[in-house]
Amino acid sequence: MSLLISGGLVVDPGQNLEEPRDLLIGEGKIVALEPPGKISPEGRRVIDAKGLVVAPGLIDMHVHLREPGEEYKETIATGARAAVRGGFTGVAAMPNTKPVNDTAAITRFILDQAQAAGLARVYPVAAISVGSQGHTLSEYGDLKAAGAVALSDDGWPVRQALLMRRALEYARTFDLPIISHCEDLDLRADGVMHEGQISLRLGLKGIPAAAEEVMVFRDIDLARLTGGRLHIAHVSTAGSVEIIRRAKAGGIPVTAETAPHYFSLTDEAVLGFDTNAKVNPPLRTAEDVAAIKTGLADGTLDAIACDHAPHSSLEKEVEFAEAAFGLIGLETSLGLSLKLVHEGTLTLSQLIAKMSTNPARILGLPGGSLTPGSRADVTIIDPNREWTVDVNAFASKSRNCPFQGWNLKGKAVATIVGGQVVWEE
Amino acid sequence: MELRRKDLLGIEDLEAGEISLILDTAASLKEISTRPIKKVPTLRGRTVVTLFYEPSTRTRMSFEIAAKRLSADTLNLTVAASSAVKGETLEDTAHNLEAMAPDLLIIRHQASGAPHFLAKRLKCGVINAGDGLHEHPTQALLDLLTVKEAKGRLDGLKVAIIGDIAHSRVARSNIHAFTKMGSRVTVAGPATMLPPYLDTLGVEVTHSLDKAVAGADVIMMLRLQLERMGQMFLSTLREYSTYFGLNTRHLALAKDDVIIMHPGPLNRGVEISPEVADGPHSVILEQVTNGVAVRMAVLLLLIGGEKG
Numbered sequence: 001m002s003l004l005i006s007g008g009l010v011v012d013p014g015q016n017l018e019e020p021r022d023l024l025i026g027e028g029k030i031v032a033l034e035p036p037g038k039i040s041p042e043g044r045r046v047i048d049a050k051g052l053v054v055a056p057g058l059i060d061m062h063v064h065l066r067e068p069g070e071e072y073k074e075t076i077a078t079g080a081r082a083a084v085r086g087g088f089t090g091v092a093a094m095p096n097t098k099p100v101n102d103t104a105a106i107t108r109f110i111l112d113q114a115q116a117a118g119l120a121r122v123y124p125v126a127a128i129s130v131g132s133q134g135h136t137l138s139e140y141g142d143l144k145a146a147g148a149v150a151l152s153d154d155g156w157p158v159r160q161a162l163l164m165r166r167a168l169e170y171a172r173t174f175d176l177p178i179i180s181h182c183e184d185l186d187l188r189a190d191g192v193m194h195e196g197q198i199s200l201r202l203g204l205k206g207i208p209a210a211a212e213e214v215m216v217f218r219d220i221d222l223a224r225l226t227g228g229r230l231h232i233a234h235v236s237t238a239g240s241v242e243i244i245r246r247a248k249a250g251g252i253p254v255t256a257e258t259a260p261h262y263f264s265l266t267d268e269a270v271l272g273f274d275t276n277a278k279v280n281p282p283l284r285t286a287e288d289v290a291a292i293k294t295g296l297a298d299g300t301l302d303a304i305a306c307d308h309a310p311h312s313s314l315e316k317e318v319e320f321a322e323a324a325f326g327l328i329g330l331e332t333s334l335g336l337s338l339k340l341v342h343e344g345t346l347t348l349s350q351l352i353a354k355m356s357t358n359p360a361r362i363l364g365l366p367g368g369s370l371t372p373g374s375r376a377d378v379t380i381i382d383p384n385r386e387w388t389v390d391v392n393a394f395a396s397k398s399r400n401c402p403f404q405g406w407n408l409k410g411k412a413v414a415t416i417v418g419g420q421v422v423w424e425e
Numbered sequence: 426m427e428l429r430r431k432d433l434l435g436i437e438d439l440e441a442g443e444i445s446l447i448l449d450t451a452a453s454l455k456e457i458s459t460r461p462i463k464k465v466p467t468l469r470g471r472t473v474v475t476l477f478y479e480p481s482t483r484t485r486m487s488f489e490i491a492a493k494r495l496s497a498d499t500l501n502l503t504v505a506a507s508s509a510v511k512g513e514t515l516e517d518t519a520h521n522l523e524a525m526a527p528d529l530l531i532i533r534h535q536a537s538g539a540p541h542f543l544a545k546r547l548k549c550g551v552i553n554a555g556d557g558l559h560e561h562p563t564q565a566l567l568d569l570l571t572v573k574e575a576k577g578r579l580d581g582l583k584v585a586i587i588g589d590i591a592h593s594r595v596a597r598s599n600i601h602a603f604t605k606m607g608s609r610v611t612v613a614g615p616a617t618m619l620p621p622y623l624d625t626l627g628v629e630v631t632h633s634l635d636k637a638v639a640g641a642d643v644i645m646m647l648r649l650q651l652e653r654m655g656q657m658f659l660s661t662l663r664e665y666s667t668y669f670g671l672n673t674r675h676l677a678l679a680k681d682d683v684i685i686m687h688p689g690p691l692n693r694g695v696e697i698s699p700e701v702a703d704g705p706h707s708v709i710l711e712q713v714t715n716g717v718a719v720r721m722a723v724l725l726l727l728i729g730g731e732k733g
Contacts, residue, residue, distance in 0.1 A: 197622040201437065203537040203559025203597055206620070273538030317516055319536035321557065 001045050002026035003419060007036060008049025008380065012056055012370040013353035023054055025376040028419040032372055047414060047421075049380055055352045056368050057089025057377030057417065060330065061359040062154070062179070062233055062257060062305035065091070065122070067113060068106065069098025074310040074397045076110060080119035081395040082308070082330040084423040087412025089377035090121040090367055091308075091330070092359075095132065096155035102127035102138040104146035111147050119422050120415075121377070123149040123363060125179060128167045132156035137166060140174045149363045152179035154233060159185060161218060168228025177229040177255075177362060182215035182240070183281065192321050194267040194282040202270065204320060207282050209237040216240045220247045223254055231362055232256040234307050236281040238291030245300040255362050256295075257303035260329060260336035261402070263292045269402055273320045276402040279309070280325035293345050302358045304351075306333040310398030328401050331394050335408030338383055342409055348383070376419040383410040428726040432544040432551040435560035436601040444605060448570050450722035451715070457494055458717055468497035471728050474527040476518070477554070478504045478534045483689060483713060484554050484564070488531050491720035495729075500527070519543045528728045532556075550727045558592055564688055565598035567719040569606060571712050572643055575684050580607030583680075585637040586628075587669060588647030588696055589618040589658070595688045596647055600626050613637035614669060617658040634669055641679040645686040646671050646696045662695060672698040676706060684708045 003025040010021035010033065022039045024032040032039060065079035074082075076093070083091045093110060095101035101110065107124045114122035126148035130136045132155070140151060151171055157180075158164045164180070171178050188211045193199050195206020216232055220243060223230035232244060235258045244256045261279060266286050269277035277283060295301040309326025316323050337355065340346045346354070356379075360368025367377045389406045391399045414424035428443060436444070457465055473492045477485055485501070492499045502522075513521075515534075522530060529550045532540050537557030544551040555561040573579055584603045590596045590612050603610050610628040612619065613636070623630050631637050638644055649665060659665050676683060685697075685707045693699050702709065 195621065197625045200620050200622050200626070201597075203557050203594055205558070273541050317514075319515060319534070319542060320538045321536045 001043070002031065003047065004039055004041050004044045005047045005049050005054055005378065005380065006041065008052045008054035010054045010370060011349055011352045013349045013357045014056065014369040015371055018349050021054070023370065023378065025378070025416070025419045028376055030370055030372050030374045030376050033370060047380065051382070052413065053348065053381040053383055055379045055381060056356045056370050057415070058087045058334065058355045058379045059090040059092070059359040059365065059367055060088045060305050060308070060333065061092040061303055061363060063091045063093055063308035063330065064096065064310065064326070065093045066310055067097065068109065072397070073312050076113040076122060077117035077119070078395060078397045079308070079310070079330070080114060080117045080122060083120035084415040084417070085395050085412070086330040086332070087334045087379045087381060087415055088120055088330060089379060089415055089417045090123060090365065092123040092125050092149060092363060094125050094152060094154040095127040100127050100132045101125070102130050102132065104139065104142040107143055107146040107148050119417070121417060123365065125150045125152045127151065128153045128158060128178065129163060134159055134163055137170055140170055140176060144174045144176055148176070149365065150177045150179050150231070152181065152233070154179065154181040157181050157183045157185060157215065161222065164219060165222050165226060168222055168226040168230065172226065172228045175364070177231050179231045179233050180215070180219045181233050182212050182219060184211045184214050187211040187214065192278060193270050194284050196267055196285055198267040198270055202273065204270070209239055209284065209288070212237050212281050213239040213243060216243050220244070220252055220254055224252045227253065230254045234259050234262070234281055234305070235292065235295070235301060236262045236284050236288065238288045241291045241295035241300055245295065245298070248300065255302045256300065257305045258292050258296065258301050259305060259307045260333050261327060263289055263296070263340065264336045265402060274402065275316045275318070275320055275323035276327055276400050278320065278323050278325055279327050293340065296340065296354065297345055302354065302362065304333070304337050304354045305359065306330055310396055311400045312398060316400050326400065328394070328396050328398050330396065332389055332401065332403050332408065334381065335387070335411050336403070338410030339408070341383065376416060378416040379412050380414040381410065382413045385409070385411050385413070387411055432540070433562055433723055433727065434540050434544060434551065434553045436562045436565050436598045436605070437560065439605070441605050444566070444569065444602065447566055447719065447722050447726060448573060450726060451566070451570050451718040454721045454725070455718045457721070463494050464496060465494065466496045467725060467729055468492070468495040471497045471529070472500065472527040473497045473529045473531065473724065474500045474502060474522055475531045475554070476502045476522065479555070481533055481554070483716065484533065487713070487716040488554065488720050491717050491724055494717070495721055495724055497724065515539060515542060516546065519547055523547050523549060529724065552723060552727070555594055557594065558597070559594050560598045561594040562598050563716070563720055563723060564595050565602035566723070567712055567716040568599055568645070568686060569602050570715045570719055571686065571708050572684065574711070575708060576642060579603070582608040582642040583640055584608045584610045584643040584645065585641040586610060586612045586645045586647065587634060587637060587671065588614050589649060589653060590614055590623065590647070591618045591620045592650060592653065593647050599645065600628055604628065611637045615659065615665070634671070634675065635678060638675045638679045641683055643684055643686065644671065644679060648688065648690065649692055649696050651692070666695050670696055670698065671701050673700050673704070676701065686712060688712070
């Protein structure tokens with residue numbers, strides 16, 4: 001039976017559309033997009049979307065699903081369920097699993113598990129080097145053929161500039177983007193939070209903003225050298241935003257993402273030694289938050305991705321210095337990001353671009369569009385629904401969320417993948 | 426008279442009035458340690474556990490003597506003899522200790538925030554006896570008491586703190602303590618050992634030992650942790666000692682009645698010359714004596730009276 005989503009405000013930045021439209025879905029594809037009332041509801045399942053926003057399915061291009069290897073933190077199935085509850089029809093899964101996703105067999109395993117779960121689409125991101133050890137290039141051609149959409153060193157930054165150069169070049173051969181986790185491990189040393197006034201007061205070792213920025217600069221320079229497609233992951237500092245802005249102005253092929261926690265929290269969240277606020281890169285200062293917002297508004301930052309990083313109490317209910325880095329975000333990302341719209345930092349259309357259209361473009365995915373003929377991945381959003389974050393109601397297996405108890409405005413109310421309603425409230 | 430708090434975790438959380446209460450109480454308790462029978466029954470029936478994950482001589486002994494002079498029962502758990510080496514988590518250790526119903530847990534731990542971690546989870550009081558690079562509140566309190574005894578006041582004094590501020594919980598606690606009580610604090614050391622944003626704590630920052638000690642009422646030398654040598658913070662011990670070691674020449678730059686402090690243990694000939702450490706301006710041993718009094722005061726104020 002075909003599905004009619006009627007009466008909603010359709011926001012599709014790819015076709016520069018923000019108008020009331022009825023959307024007809026059939027056989028997994030968008031069949032028609034017409035002004036309200038033109039498509040007959042007869043014989044169709046109808047979703048009344050009055051007062052709601054109908055957007056191309058949201059894509060989070062940076063999550064950790066922990067499978068294979070750390071299924072006690074998250075599985076592909078639980079992560080995919082968290083994704084669809086958060087409004088995401090697709091997520092890009094980072095390769096730092098156990099074992100690392102550096103071969104076609106593991107990439108296929110991830111796709112098989114996602115298929116079995118039947119919820120969000122999972123796009124595997126494979127490792128830049130074998131075992132993410134930073135020595136030997138992995139098999140980019142095979143990985144792409146198996147379904148990998150990008151290559152990344154997330155969690156295990158590439159120390160050697162020469163390897164990063166070769167990776168950018170080799171990835172170009174197969175038209176794959178390199179997603180770089182920019183962090184100078186020597187400069188980070190044993191830092192556990194942003195180096196600033198709060199780290200000084202808490203006696204916690206600091207990670208200077210420069211530990212990120214020197215690598216952003218290095219990798220951008222290598223992108224200039226090689227012409228490889230570079231995407232900078234989880235930008236957290238004002239300095240990084242400025243370096244990327246200049247690179248884009250200079251015509252270097254670079255894109256970038258930030259995460260909701262980098263525009264929602266500062267290093268003050270660590271006060272009281274809250275390990276849920278321990279994340280890498282670390283939460284920065286109010287000035288950095290302001291620069292991140294400016295970077296989102298002026299297009300320097302192309303995408304919002306939550307860097308969903310599940311950890312259990314084993315990793316988080318410990319001394320701060322011992323605790324693992326990372327927080328979960330799939331079920332709060334949209335609510336936190338809609339705040340940017342409510343406060344006037346972004347238009348609704350800009351936000352949807354950063355959470356759907358642009359991630360699809362950067363990763364070369366077929367999603368991110370509602371033009372007829374596209375596959376029917378759709379997110380229906382109530383931008384004004386007020387709700388309170390309750391980690392115990394999350395679909396994720398983990399609870400490491402610093403936003404517990406926050407009142408948010410706006411959430412997904414239905415998530416449609418390939419024409420199937422996989423979640424609705 | 427009591428502190429309206431369950432725990433003593435850091436000087437940063439204390440108000441000046443609370444600090445004064447502790448110092449006044451400590452001063453009144455000092456007399457007990459001069460009696461032939463150095464014991465009062467005030468904390469009889471209370472149980473105080475010390476849990477030390479780092480080696481310590483004077484702090485641990487000082488707490489234990491303080492508790493015994495107040496007639497509390499003490500139990501000392503050392504890391505080598507504890508379950509930590511068997512892989513037990515801090516959380517499990519804490520709950521197991523709590524199951525034995527102590528009134529107070531005194532913890533030293535290499536991780537900043539470990540006492541806060543326990544305080545959040547335990548019903549009994551927690552005293553921070555030094556956490557990572559964060560705070561060492563009873564050290565700062567005993568330093569305040571020592572200065573107050575020597576100078577008769579704390580407000581308006583110039584206090585110089587010299588050395589590795591970055592890695593010193595003693596420095597952090599003392600910066601909060603002295604600024605809260607109205608002293609002016611100057612810190613000095615090599616730039617590798619002065620963390621950024623120190624000025625936001627209300628202190629003056631210099632790289633010149635001469636400038637720091639000029640006109641000082643109090644000079645506090647920090648212990649140079651020798652393991653820093655291999656971590657790119659310093660060139661050589663010889664050079665450190667040349668530029669940041671206190672010797673008799675510096676005393677001439679300070680006030681005539683300057684007092685010299687050191688939290689111990691000393692690296693003689695590195696951060697402080699033997700002549701200064703043993704000289705007439707040194708109050709290093711008074712600090713140790715006052716440590717017992719201050720810890721008695723803190724124990725009393727946290728679990729004395731109707732509390733506990």
